Amino acid sequence: MTLTAILIVSAALFGIGLFGALSQKSFVMLMMGLELMLNGTLLATVGFWAFTLAGLPKGQLLAILIMAVMAVELAIGFALVVAVYRKRQADVTESLTTMKN
Amino acid sequence: MIVVLAILGLFAFLIASIWAAATLDAVCRGWIAGGGTVSPAFTPLRTAALWLSQQRLTTEAPDRLNALLSIAGYFALGLVGLALVPIGPDTTLIALPTSVVAWGACESLVVVVVFLHGWSPNAPLALIGAYRYVAIGLPIMLLSMFVLIAAALPAQSLDLRDIVTSQSSVWNVIRQPLGLPLFILLGLSLTLRGPFDYADSADLAGGTSVEASGPDRLGWQIARLVMLTGFSAVAASVFLGGYLGPVLPGPLWLAIKTLAIMTVVIGLSHLLARMPVARMMGLIWIGLLPLSFLDLILAGVLAL
Amino acid sequence: MTTIISIAGILALAVLFVGVLRAAGWSDFAGSATAPQQRPVLGGGDPQTHAWQRFHVRYYTMTLLFVAFEMEMMFMYPWAVVYVAEGGKALAEMGMFLAILSVGILYGWREGIFRWE
C-alpha cells in the first residue's frame, strides 16, 4: 500500500464519477456521479493525510468537510429535483432547456 | 488461543440467547394473552424445523440478490454489535477506538437492510412496510447518537472499553437517567418490535416478511434475534457497566445484564401500543429528540 | 487491520448462514415456485401492475433535513472526546450546536414536515 496506489484508485473513482455525471440524463443519476467523484477526492485526502501530513488534524477536518459537502449537495440537489418535478413533471436534465415556458 | 476461546464463547452465548429470547417472547405473550403456553422452550425449535421443511417461495421478478443480502446483512450487523462489546478489560473481538461510531454505522445499515428486505419481493404490503420503517428508523437513530455521546463524555473516549471502565464507580444508567429508556426505544426499532415495529407490522399482514416463506422466514427471524442480542449487549455495556461486577467472572456479568435488557425489550414490545407512523415520526422529532438534548446537557454539566 | 479482518469474517459467516438455510435437502418440497404461487399476497386479490414503481414517499422533506442534521453530528463525536479536557469552551460549543439543531427542528416543525405530506 503506497500513496501512489491510493491516488491511482482515487483517480479511477473520480474518472468513473465524471463519466457518470456527464453521461447520465436524469438528475438523480447525475448526482450519483458527483458523489462518486467526491468519494475519490475523499480517498485522496485521507491518503495525503496519512502519508504526507503526518497525521495533522487539518487533513481529517478536510475529509469531514468533503462529507459535509456531499450532504449539502444531496439535500439541496434533491430539494431542487422535487421543486422541478412539482412544477414540470420532469426528471431529466434536458427537459429543463426544452420545456421553457 | 484467547481469541479462539472468545469466539467460541461468544457463539455459545449467541445460540443460548437466541433460544432464550424466543422462549421469553412466548412466555410473555402467553402471560399477557392469559392462556398460558405449552412447552415454550421447545416451540421455537419445532417452529424452526417446520420453516426449514417448508418450500421457499419467490414472487414475480424478485430481487434475489438483495433478498439474500438483507437477511445476511441483518444477521451480520447484529453480530458486529456483539463483537464490539468488551467481554473483559481490553478484550473485544473488534478492537476499535471509535466503536461507538461503529455501532452508529451498524444502526444506519440496519435501516438499509430492513428496507432491502421489504423491497426485494416486489409486493405491495412488503414495500409499504419497507418505506414506513425508513421514516422511523432514520430519526430514531439520532436519539442513540445523542445518548451515546452523553455516555462518551465522562469516559473521554468513543471506545466501548473505556466507556465500561468509566463506570467502575457508578453506572451510566444512574449518571444519565434518561439515557437507557431512550436507547431502549432505539432497540425496539432496531429489532422490529412492539411500538416501533413499523416494518413487520400486523396491519400489513407481516409487512416486509409477508412474502417470506420457509427457510427465508427462519433466517429473518433468527437475524432479528441476533440483532436483539447484539443491541442488548451494547446497551448493557454502555449503561449497566458491561462486564463489571463483584464475585462472578466478567463475561457472566455481561451475559446476565444482556439478558436483563433483553427481557425489558421483549416485555415492552408486548405491552406498548403502536401508533400510526406519521404520528410516531412527529413524536420522535418533537418529543423524544428534545429529551435526548436534555439528556446530553445533563450529562455534560455532570461531567465537568 | 484486525478490525477489517474480523468484520470480513462476520460477513462470511452471515453469508454461510443464509447459504446453509437455503441449501437443498432440508425440505422434501424444495421445488421452485409456480406462477400462481408467485403472485403477491393480497388476501385473494390481484394487483393490476408491478409493485415496484415511483413510490410516493410521504416524508421526503424530513429525510433532507435529516441528512443535514446527521452531518452536524459528525462534528460532535470528536468534540465529545475532548469535552472534559476543554471544559467551559466545550460547554459553550455544545450550546451553540444544540441551538443550531433546535432551530432546524423548530423551522421544520413550523413548516409541517414531520407529517405525512
Place this chain on the structure above:
Amino acid sequence: MMTSILFYALSALAIWSGWRVFRVDSMIRATFALMVSFIAVGAIALLLSADYIGVATVFMMAVEMMVMGLFMIMFMMNPAGLNPMQMVHQYRFSIGAGVASFVGLSVAVLTTALPVSPLPPGGETLRDLGTELLGNSMLIFETAGVTLLATMVGAVVLSSASGRFGSGSQGAQPPGLTEGGAPAGRKVDAGSGHSHHGGGH
C-alpha cells in the same frame, strides 16, 4: 503484507461497485452499489489508521445512500429496471472525459515523488481532531455548522409542499368546486406538459 492484500481487495471492490452504479438497471442496486463503494473507501481509511474518518464515512454514507435511494425510486421512471433501460446522452464524450481525467491524474501521480511510509497505527487521531475543532479551526467548524443549518432551511423551503399555510393531513381532500361536487383537482396550467403522464421524455 496482509495490509496490502486488504488494500488491493478493497480498492478493487470500490472501483468495481463504483462502475456498477452506472451499469445496473435497478435504481436500488445502483444506489447501494455506490454505498458499497463508499464503505470500501471507509475501510481503506481504517487501514490508514484514520479510525474516525473511516467509520464515519460508513455511518454517513449508509444514511445518505438510503435517502438517495428513496429519491431515486421516487423520480426515476422504471425504477426497478424491469425493462432494460439506458438513459444517457453524450456517451462518447463522457467516456472520453472519464478516461482522460483518470489517465491525466494517474500520470501526474506516477511522475511525482511521493512519500512511502504511512502513519503508524495507534495514534490519538480522534483527540487531535477534537482539539483542532475547538482550537485553531474553530471558525471552520462554526461556519460548517451554520452552513448546514442553512442547508436544512433551504431544503425544506424548496421541497416542502404546503408549508405552514396548510396542514398536509387537513388538505387530504380539496373542497368541491360546487356544493357537494367532486373534489377539485390541483390547478394545472392549461396546455402545459401535465398530460404527459410518464414525464416529459
Place this chain on the structure above:
Amino acid sequence: MSWISRLAARAPVPVFIAQGESAPDALARLALNPAIHVVDSPRAACILLISGRIPSALADCLNRLHDQLPHPRATVLWQSHAMEPFSNAVEVDASDDIANALSATFADLLAGDRPSEADILPDAPPNEWRGIGPHGQGGKGMMGGTPYGRPMAKTDDDIRDGLSLDAYTADFGPFLPMFPAGLALTLTLQGDMIQAVTVAHPPFEGDTAARERLLRLLGLSALALRSLHGQKGDGTFRRLVRLSRARAAIPADLGRLPDGSDVRSRFDAMVTGLQTAPASDTDMTLGDLLVGLEWHEALLVINSLDNATLRGVCARMDAPPDSTNDATHADHDMHAEHMG
C-alpha cells in the same frame, strides 16, 4: 431429513383462515388454542382453513389464495360446503373437534401420508411475456409491455402534495387477516396513502371480531388474544389496555362520523364492552372515510366501525371514478413508443 419433519410435526399447526359467511362462532377462539398458530400470511401457513360458506363471487379469490401457500399444504373445510377445486380437502362439521382435525391433517402432511395439494390455477403468468421485446423481457420502451407478466404502474395525480407519481391499484382482500371478513376493496394507493377506493365485496353479516382486530392493528396481538376470552369484567384486560397507551396511540378526530364518534371513542366503547347502538344512518361512503388516509389509519377506521355501520357504508356507492382510465392508457402507450 426425517428428523426435521418429526420435529416440525410437533410445532403449533400454522393455519391461515379464509372466513366465509356464517362461520362458526368458535372460529375466532381458535387462536386461543396453544396447539394452533393462526398466521397472518398464507406464506407462513401449512393449512388453509376454509370456514363458513364462500359466496361464488369470491371463488376465484379463494383459488388464488390457496395457491399461495408453500408446500406441503392441505385444505380443511370447517362447516363449509363442498367446492369443486377442494375435492381432496378434509371436511369437518359442527360435531367434530376442529383442533384435532387440524393437528391430524398437519401430522399426516409432514409424515408424507397425505400428499401436498397441487395448484388450482394453471401455471401461467398473468400475461405472456417471455421472448417479447428487444431483450425478451416482455416489454419495449421503458414503461411499455408486460415485463415479467405484469404491466408497469402509471403516473396519476396526487391529492395531497401534488407530486404526480405512480399509483398502485389492486384488489385487497377478501381474506386479509386485518380486514373484516369478506371485505374486499379495490384501492388505489399513492405510496402508502389511499387515493381512491371502491368496494369489491362487502363484509359478511354478523362479524364480531372488530375489537380483536383493532388491538392487533395497534400492535397488541397478545392483548388481542386475551380479549377473545370474552369475560365481561376482566379488569386485568382493561388495565393492560390502559397501560399500553392504546388510546393515545390513536390519532384524535380520525374517522369521525356525523354522530360525533371517532376511532378513539369507538375504541373506548369496545374496550369497556359497552354495547353502543349502531351509528345512526349516515350518508357517508367508504371513500369519504378513507381517501387521503395513510394505510394504518385507514385500517383503524375500517375496523372501528361495527358490522352494521360498515355494511351500510359499503353499500353506498361512491361516485364512479371519472373515466379517464382509457385516456391515460392511450397516453401511456404513446409514451412507450416515444421512448422505445
